[in-house]
Amino acid sequence: MSVVVASRRAALLVAAAGFFLLTHTHAQAQWWKRAPVDFEECADTAEKAATKAEKTSALADCNAKFAGRRKAGGGYTYYDFLQDRSFDIAGPNPTPEEQKKIDEAYTAYLANQRRSNEAAQATARQQREQQERQAQQLQQVALRTDVERVPVPVERPKVQQTVGQRPKGTPCTKGSFSCEWPRLSESLNDLKKLFSPTPSKPAAKKG
Template sequence: MAVVFMLQPSRAVAGWWNRAPADFEECAELAGKAATQQERTSALADCNAKFAGRRKPGGGYTYYDFLQDRSFDIAGPNPTPEEQRYIDQQYALYLERQRRSNIVAAFAAKQQEQEQEPQPVSLRTPTERVPLPQARPSKLIANQAANNSRTRDCVKPSLSCEWPRLSETINDLKKRLFGATTPAKGKKS
């Protein structure tokens, strides 16, 4: 019986004094004691997979969400379901803010692009009216007097009586359409 008792402890698993690490820092400390570099790297990867949170200097834990580039305070080495839900909600809000800022940036770029496009050059605005040049009052009075004297001499309408008025109307129309300049007459040599 004594022999059986002696062999029994060697088969027994002694797990009660070999406790598992409580957080990432303890796990990393144990990983650092590994014999080879490959074992240390593998053990650290296991620690990263087991523990999402990192110990804060003042106590408690923090979880870094690389998608938001932001840290969250959590109660333990891993976020609880409630904490994970909160982190997910914050990520949804983060994505919405990103989407809105992208829309605003695209809209601003489009406006800036439209402002930089060359606009058709217009010398006048559609509502602007250019005043026609007025004749000097002395010429206007002289033209009216000449027209009145011509029409008084004609008793019945005829081409000879209407010709001066027709000529004046045509000259006025030319001036308005083509400007006040009249073509220079060539000298006969």
């Protein structure tokens, strides 16, 4: 915590010094008759400076001397630009106890920022994993669809059974056409042989 507070105070000092160095060095002169009690009184006196350069330098000196600003209802407020937050203080500048509370608030602010960043990174990581899972599921669905589109070979049709032929191994039912047809076919063949004389062989030639 001490390192964080030290770096924070250094940043505040650098910012104040940078702003102060941009002004004219004439601001070091005591141009007021009575020492102002807060920033607003100091700024009112600076407005009465003779030249624009003296006015700018005086306002920079006021800003360096007083960190607090008057509140409408009384008291003062201190704006910490590192936290982008205002704190109520009793006088024109924070007391050591008030400054300690401001530093502690800054440490808590940094911790909250770190947790927020970690949560954002975790959410982004979960979203990436979910997108990857969805992409894999879509790829699997596409592969299944492609497989279903491939035509399945059609089984070759069986040769149609000849009329009157009985499949082998099928029991013969007496009186059925498939059972009687073979005997009728043999009888018809015998009749054809009777009415069709056998051709005579040619006589052999004598030598």
